[in-house]
Amino acid sequence: MNAHAPHYQADILGQGYEQATLNFPDDYEGQVIATLVRKKASQPTSKAVLYIHGFIDYFFQTEMAEQFNQHGFDFYALDLRKYGRSILPHQKYYNVRDLSEYDAEIDQALKIIAAEGHDALLLCGHSTGGLTTTLYAAHHANHPLIKALWVNSPFYDFNMNPVKRALGIPQISKLAKKFPNLKFPSELNKWYTTSLHQDLKGEWNFNLDWKKTRYPMVYISFIRTIYEAQKEIHRGVKIDVPVLVMHSHQTQNPKKWGKAAQRSDVILGVKDIQKYAKKIQGDVTIQSIKNGLHDLVLSEKPARDQVYQQLFQWLNSKGL
Template sequence: MNSSNSYKYQTDILGEDYQQLTLNFADDYDGKVVATLVRKKAVQATKKAVLYIHGFCDYFFQTEMAEQFNQHGYDFYALDLRKYGRSKLPHQKFYYLLDLREYDAEISKALEIIGQENHNQVLLAGHSTGGLITTLYAAHYPDHRLIKALWTNSPFYDFYKSVIEKKVGIPLLSEVGKHLPNAKFPSGLNQWYTPSLHKAFYGEWT
């Protein structure tokens, strides 16, 4: 079994208690692909770990969450998925992929590393679209030897749209997207969403 020293972690942007590891994968339709595994170890040695997957337009930065899991006896790991946050490369379009199962590669690799770092049980956790992605992963791999529980926070299981928008608008946009993948449409994201989160404006997060 490999020890944690087998992997060349670097100090993460969140500080010395956080380390990051770049995961490399085969090129896709945009070229080179990487994901980033971030970890924060608990003070006491433990065989329990959390693997957290962020939501859309997002990445891992919630240090309070990592610290809470540490205090409850879990080593904390988080993935910045391909084309998000730390993993976005200059040639890539943010968040762009063709099938959610593409994320299985980095989740599987992260779980492999977590297992090699002397853990035997993992809580798979996800927020928003990360909740959908982790739920799909758990469904695809129901007998995974490490995954013992699934925890989702505000999982994105459905569109909060009218019946007409669901029946007509979303299928129409999906069809247009197949032929014009770079076309831009209004996201519907409230303009105050980011200012409400960031300390530089009105929020609590850096």
């Protein structure tokens, strides 16, 4: 397949959404693919967006895509290898040993987007995708296409007891070098997916095989991957395009279902996000979203309206 001319077919999200399979060399599990999804704006445009999802996630946020379309951007999203549309029968879900494994699909997606007539791109990512895109932007200074970075609740640190974080994570990370497939309790809040899905207590429809309600155990190779990537963020990276970091106004860890689960980040610590966003060298704007969920664009309507208003205002101020 020519990287510049992918074969698109209809996507599961319906009218206007198309997907193309991207192929890569085999890795430690065998065959590897990623999936590029696109939805074009109603008028031809040279501006585009590339969105990268988070952990235990895939692209389904159609309202976000359509907001970008309405503001004159062609929208693209990747389902990374071993996630969502890209999972293959022989693969372990979400299995990664180095965050730079994802560079291959980001590189290829950017080549395709450029070949499809775009010269200005907003790179954006949510959670683990926010960590991935921050490092990608830092490692690809002066990229001809990337003009700005928007991260939605980026995974800049583990949200856990500080002693456990300081002592436990480095030890687990060391162990993962030899035993990548060992599992460890994930400690993910059980109410998060419940707060989102329309059949549970939310307003969105998505595939519960691809974005699971519970994920009690995590491969320690994933912990090592994140820990190694976060070390770079903690030292402070330099980014040569404007950066917008958004997060909820509060973190909660509710044990019971209630308002806290619907109006706060129950996955990451917002103080950690703020702390490490301030360490990024460059033109960085940090914004707090009142009552935002971990994935801010899936929050209740007043919160996500605020997200889009502030995002497009910021893009406009940066000439995008």
